[in-house]
Every structure is written in structure tokens, then in C-alpha cells.
Amino acid sequence: MGSFYITTPIYYPNAPPHIGHAYTTVFADTIARYHRLIGDEVFFMTGTDEHGLKLQRAAEKMGISPEELVDKMAEKYKWYWSLLDISYDHFIRTTHDYHERVVKYAMNKLYQDGLIYKASYAGWYCVSCEKFYSPGEYIEVDGKPYCPIHRKPLEWLEEETYYFKLSEFEDFMKDVLRNRRIVYPESYAQEILGKIEKDGLHDVSIARPKERVWWGIEVPFDPDYTVYVWFDALLNYLSGIGYLEDMDKFHKYWPEVHHVIGKDILWFHTAVWFSILKALDVPLPKKLLVHAFLINRGLKIGKSAGNVIAIEDLIDRYQDSSGVRYILMRLFNMAKDIEVTTELFDSIYNSELADTYGNLVRRVGVLVKKKLEGTAEGEEIDEELEKPLRETLRIYREAMDEYDVSKALTAIMDLLRRANAYINEKRPWEKQDPSKELYTLLETIKYSTIMLYPAIPRAAQKTADALGYKITNPYQEPPSTQKKYEVKQALILFKKIKV
Ligand code: ME8
Numbered sequence: 001m002g003s004f005y006i007t008t009p010i011y012y013p014n015a016p017p018h019i020g021h022a023y024t025t026v027f028a029d030t031i032a033r034y035h036r037l038i039g040d041e042v043f044f045m046t047g048t049d050e051h052g053l054k055l056q057r058a059a060e061k062m063g064i065s066p067e068e069l070v071d072k073m074a075e076k077y078k079w080y081w082s083l084l085d086i087s088y089d090h091f092i093r094t095t096h097d098y099h100e101r102v103v104k105y106a107m108n109k110l111y112q113d114g115l116i117y118k119a120s121y122a123g124w125y126c127v128s129c130e131k132f133y134s135p136g137e138y139i140e141v142d143g144k145p146y147c148p149i150h151r152k153p154l155e156w157l158e159e160e161t162y163y164f165k166l167s168e169f170e171d172f173m174k175d176v177l178r179n180r181r182i183v184y185p186e187s188y189a190q191e192i193l194g195k196i197e198k199d200g201l202h203d204v205s206i207a208r209p210k211e212r213v214w215w216g217i218e219v220p221f222d223p224d225y226t227v228y229v230w231f232d233a234l235l236n237y238l239s240g241i242g243y244l245e246d247m248d249k250f251h252k253y254w255p256e257v258h259h260v261i262g263k264d265i266l267w268f269h270t271a272v273w274f275s276i277l278k279a280l281d282v283p284l285p286k287k288l289l290v291h292a293f294l295i296n297r298g299l300k301i302g303k304s305a306g307n308v309i310a311i312e313d314l315i316d317r318y319q320d321s322s323g324v325r326y327i328l329m330r331l332f333n334m335a336k337d338i339e340v341t342t343e344l345f346d347s348i349y350n351s352e353l354a355d356t357y358g359n360l361v362r363r364v365g366v367l368v369k370k371k372l373e374g375t376a377e378g379e380e381i382d383e384e385l386e387k388p389l390r391e392t393l394r395i396y397r398e399a400m401d402e403y404d405v406s407k408a409l410t411a412i413m414d415l416l417r418r419a420n421a422y423i424n425e426k427r428p429w430e431k432q433d434p435s436k437e438l439y440t441l442l443e444t445i446k447y448s449t450i451m452l453y454p455a456i457p458r459a460a461q462k463t464a465d466a467l468g469y470k471i472t473n474p475y476q477e478p479p480s481t482q483k484k485y486e487v488k489q490a491l492i493l494f495k496k497i498k499v
Helices: 019-037 053-062 066-083 097-112 166-179 186-199 229-234 247-256 263-279 311-317 321-331 342-372 383-401 405-426 435-452 457-467
Strands: 003-011 041-048 090-093 116-126 131-133 139-141 144-146 155-164 207-209 225-227 257-262 287-291 294-296 375-377 484-486
Touching (some): 019 041, 019 287, 019 311, 019 321, 019 405, 066 090, 097 116, 097 263, 155 207, 155 263, 166 263, 186 263, 229 263, 247 257, 257 263, 263 287, 311 321, 321 342, 321 405, 342 375, 342 405, 342 435, 383 405, 383 435, 405 435, 435 457
Parallel strands (some): 003 041, 003 257, 041 090, 257 287
Antiparallel strands (some): 116 155, 207 225, 375 484
């Protein structure tokens, strides 16, 4: 038993979340639920990144105020996350005043410590990324600089600004990236290390003139400026866990913080974030879990690429949150981009959820009702399945502790396939008293369902209710073996999709 703190990026609420945001958020939720299941005290946080030029412009375009826009959109995000059964403990919005206080405190501290200075800036900016690009980082289209991620023209900016002395942290960052295993998978640490070794670490602009970007937190030592949206946003991870306001809570959870992010925002979450933390005398995060992209026809799925897949369409197609969550987690890959196609989604849903898990739950439910009048009793499970079951529990735990959700799910499916084969072999429908077989199958379903619970809580709970057991820590000692099952219902968990 310990504490466990996990965060998602806080998303820009200029548009509703899409499958890419769901990918990150469902992953974080699955890890959060796994830790609750094994008895940890979990604090899981997501939220919205509400300031900056991107939001200011989005509101202007819609003819409403930024406040109106972010209020409406924050609710929308919560609604989407409820569709997907996201069990966050706190939804942070950067317009909350406790957050603004932390941002102002951090600006003041860095200013007083001589880590912020005023100077002029000129460079190419991508409003969609809210980021400057230096030569070599951007791509060129018709001789003009374009954002490599959004494939949109960059804007030229020239202005007086405040800089954060990031360059002072170059040696610190190199040391962290070389010697501390924070960034996971490790290859992402190497990527950033390579970049710093090649280009060095340069000071970054952390303020905007108010006349241009007025929608932001005011710089506490200069009311003509607002705080750069990334400096503002990163601090959510501290303000959301009680930094300054509730230090007991902060000290309880901060040492265990796991940030989940997509690789597009790796630079900000390493070079920039780690340096800010160092400057604030706050320990670095325990883990930075980085994943690759969902892509469609070779391009990162996103609003700018125009290849967004809507969460509600997925929910419609795959019944409810469980189908969608399972597919996303089954494909989850930290290192490799995954090409999204309906064919691939359908085939995972049909063969694994409908034909393997759903089918087993249905068959066993029907047989227990028919052959045993709904009650199956037993002392121990058949050794043919006992060993694979124990082995799966071991692999599952190992995989989940390494954040390899996809491997964990594959292991459960292998076990369920064996259980389906076991029915076919034993033919319990032909036996006078198939108690032993059906009890064995119920135990196997029970443990599989419990292991599936973090990824598909809704379907798992339904199965547990129908077959008469509780979702509890599968690793507790002594194990909570169940001697008797009263099956209430032979469920059809997942309707197959006709392809
Ligand atoms: O960057 N594949 O917010 P954002 C995988 N506000 N993940 C994807 C994805 C895709 N195609 N598209 C989006 C921001 N994501 C900042 C974050 S945090 C202090 C501030 C996910 O709305 C992925 O997690 O642009 C990515 O990092 C995040 O959405 C970007 O969300």
C-alpha cells in the first residue's frame, strides 16, 4: 500500500477531445484503476489548459469571450470523460485561482532568484503548438517556414519579453537524462539528451505583451505582460496536488507522481519542466511516461490534419466505454505510432471481446443455469487451468508495473482462449455433474475479469454482478477464494459487429 499520483496533460479546450486525447486519458485511467485495485491510495488528475493565444483566437473567431469558451468547453471535456468512464479525482482548470496563485508565486521566486530577465525576442511561432521554432526545427513549404507538426505557416514575432534562464540548467539536464531513469521509455530521454548535446539549452521566453496576448495570468512584477501559456500550464501538476495550499497532501503524493504525455510535448516536459522544478527546489517527477501517436493515413491524428475520429462515434460503434477503451489499450504503444483503421478496431473488438471474453462469459453463464440451476460450488480449480491462471496473474502484474497495458491484455486473452478450449474439450453440457469444470471456469472468468477491470471497468462490473462476485485485489494474501457462485444472468456482453 502506498500513494500514487498520475496526471494527463491538460488539454487545450479550443476543440472537444478526440481519439488522441482519449488514448492518453484512458491509459492514465487504466493505470490509476490498477493502482486502486492493488490497494494504493491514488490521486488521478486531468484538466484543461485554458490560457494563451490559441484560446484567445478561438474565442474571437466564435465571437464569444475566452471565459465563456473555456467554461463551456471544460464541461464538455468532463462529459466526454464520463462517457469513457474516466475516474479522475480532480479536474484542474488553469483559470482556477489556486492555480493562478502558484503561477504567480513561481514567477516571483524565479525573478527574485535572478533566473528571469527582460530582453527582446524575434522568431517563428506556431500558435497551435504555442511554441517557437528555430531554424532546423521547422519545415519549409514554398520557401516559407511551416510547423512540422501542424503543417501550418509559422508567424514571425518580434517583441520585448521576459526570459527564463534555461541555459543555466544545461549540465543539470544532461546529468538527469543520462543518469536518472525518469523518462520512460528510455529512448525518449536519449532523444532529448541528443538535442541538448547538439544545440545546447537556450533561455526561453516566458511572457507575452498583454496588448497581443491579454488572455493569460498577469506577470506579477510587470502588469504589461501575461505569463507564457506553457509556463502556466506545467505548474498545474503542482497546484492541482495542493502545492502552497495543502502541503500535507502535496508531500503525500508528489514523490509518487507519474506524468503521462504524448511525445509531441516531450521537450516541455523534460528540458523546461525539470528545470522549472529544480529552480523551485521541488524534486523531479518519479516517472514521465511518454507514448507515440495514433496516426491516420500516415499523419498524426489531430484537428489541424483534419483526420480526427470522434469519441462519440467510437462509443456508438463499440457499444459503450468498454469496447473503445479495450481497443485503445490493446493497441497502446509507447514507442511506435499506430495506424488507426476501422478494420483493425473491428477485428480486435470482434475476436477478443465478443468471441473470446464475451463468448466465454455467455457459455459458462448458460451452462451453470442449465446444468446446476445457477449455483456452482467447488474447493479448488482444475489444475489444467490453475497453472495458466497463476502464470497470467504473474505476467499481468509485471506488465502493469511496467506500464505495458497491451501486454497485460494480451496475456488475459491467452488465458481466456485456453478457457474456451477447456470447455470444448471437457464438454460440460454432456456431463451429469459438471460442477468441477464450471467452477473452474467461473474462477478463471473471475480473475480475468478482475484483471480486465482497469481497462474495461463497465463491462467487468457487469460481468461480476451477473456471475456473482466482487472486484477485489487479486494479489491479497491469503487469496480471497470463492467457494460458491450464484449466477444471476447469462450475459451477452458484447454484440458482434457485422463486417
Ligand atoms: O499539448 N496520438 O494540449 P493538447 C496520440 N495543452 N496522442 C495524442 C494525439 C494523437 N494523434 N493527439 C493528441 C497540449 N494526443 C498542452 C498540454 S500539459 C502541461 C499542456 C494527446 O490539447 C497526447 O497526449 O494539444 C498529446 O501530448 C496531447 O494529447 C496534446 O494535447
